[in-house]
Amino acid sequence: xxxxxxxxxxxxxxxxxxxxxxxxxxxxxxxxxxxxxxxxxxxxxxxxxxxxxxxxxxxxxxxxxxxxxxxxxxxxxxxxxxxxxxxxxxxxxxxxxxxxxxxxxxxxxxxxxxxxxxxxxxxxxxxxxxxxxxxxxxxxxxxxxxxxxxxxxxxxxxxxxxxxxxxxxxxxxxxxxxxxxxxxxxxxxxxxxxxxxxxxxxxxxxxxxxxxxxxxxxxx
Numbered sequence: 001x002x003x004x005x006x007x008x009x010x011x012x013x014x015x016x017x018x019x020x021x022x023x024x025x026x027x028x029x030x031x032x033x034x035x036x037x038x039x040x041x042x043x044x045x046x047x048x049x050x051x052x053x054x055x056x057x058x059x060x061x062x063x064x065x066x067x068x069x070x071x072x073x074x075x076x077x078x079x080x081x082x083x084x085x086x087x088x089x090x091x092x093x094x095x096x097x098x099x100x101x102x103x104x105x106x107x108x109x110x111x112x113x114x115x116x117x118x119x120x121x122x123x124x125x126x127x128x129x130x131x132x133x134x135x136x137x138x139x140x141x142x143x144x145x146x147x148x149x150x151x152x153x154x155x156x157x158x159x160x161x162x163x164x165x166x167x168x169x170x171x172x173x174x175x176x177x178x179x180x181x182x183x184x185x186x187x188x189x190x191x192x193x194x195x196x197x198x199x200x201x202x203x204x205x206x207x208x209x210x211x212x213x214x215x216x217x218x219x220x
Contacts, residue, residue, distance in 0.1 A: 005188050006195045015208035016194075022215050023144050024137070026160040028130075038067035038159070039129025040103065042120050043087070044143045045073035045111050046136060047080030049172035050183075053136040053163030055091050061161070062098040067132065071120065074104040075111025080173050113143055114203045117150040124156045134161040138174070138186045142194055142205075148214050149206040157218050 008016065028035065041061060043054045058070060072091075077083030082090060084104050091102075106119040124131050135143045144160040151158070168184040179189060197205040206214075 005191045008195065012208060015212060019208040019212055020141065022212070023141050023160045024162055028132075028159050036129070037065060038132045039127055040069050040071050040123070041067040041132045041134060041161070042071040042105065042116075043073075043091075044113070044133055044135040044139065045075055045081045045087075045116060046139065047173045048082050048090075049080070050136050050139075050166065050174060051082065051087065051090065052094060053166050054134045055087075055094050055096075056164040057134050057161060058091065059095050060164075061132075061134075062096065062100065067100070068129075069101040069103055070098075071103045071105045071123065073111045073116050074106035074108055074119075075116070076108050078110055079178065081111065113139075113146050114150070114197075117143075117146040120147060121150045121154065121156065124151075124158075125154055130157045130159065132159040132161045134163055136163040136166060136183070138183050138190060142190055142197075145194070145205055145208075145211050146197075146203065148211050149204060 028038075041058060043051075043058050045051075046054060061067060062070070072084055072087050073081070074084050075081055077086060081087075088102055103123070105123055106116060109115075120131070120133070133140075133143055133147055140160055140162055144158070147158055166183060169182050171180060171182050172186075173180050174186050179186070181189070194205065197203050198207070
């Protein structure tokens with residue numbers, strides 16, 4: 001593979017390499033009684049090909065008492081996303097037994113990573129407490145960086161939670177149900193989006209350096 005996927009500088013690539021393990025191995029001891037449960041765990045909207053990664057992880061964390069409620073996108077059933085009602089049904093079919101509240105976030109319409117982040121931040125501003133977001137591995141970095149970007153100066157502590165593993169070579173639909181590739185192949189497109197979405201018209205995504213600074217604030 002000779003083509004460069006991004007125009008990131010050497011410094012930006014170094015920051016990104018330092019950021020990846022912080023996101024993929026984000027740390028919060030749920031079993032420690034000194035820690036309060038997450039106020040909310042948000043399941044990022046995915047296509048039906050991929051959402052079971054996040055749903056299985058949410059069930060695992062609910063069984064561990066890791067959160068007080070769960071959030072699911074209120075986006076309409078379109079472009080590969082099952083919609084709120086069907087996602088709740090899928091969650092229960094996969095083994096959800098908890099009676100904790102399931103909160104619909106967002107006003108409907110065609111949801112995307114940025115609109116979901118903004119709805120989550122709006123909820124977190126009023127609810128208080130720590131929040132977690134869960135997404136499959138190929139989407140988690142962009143999802144977490146988008147949420148941190150959407151927070152601005154709000155003192156919200158958000159934690160990245162890796163979804164359950166999925167086969168990397170399986171061909172799936174992603175990104176509004178349009179992009180078709182193996183999950184491994186989706187990684188290159190994610191890198192391009194991380195660069196493209198830094199532009200103001202696409203949401204002013206923070207740099208890896210800025211997200212690392214957020215980690216330093218959150219964890220001190």
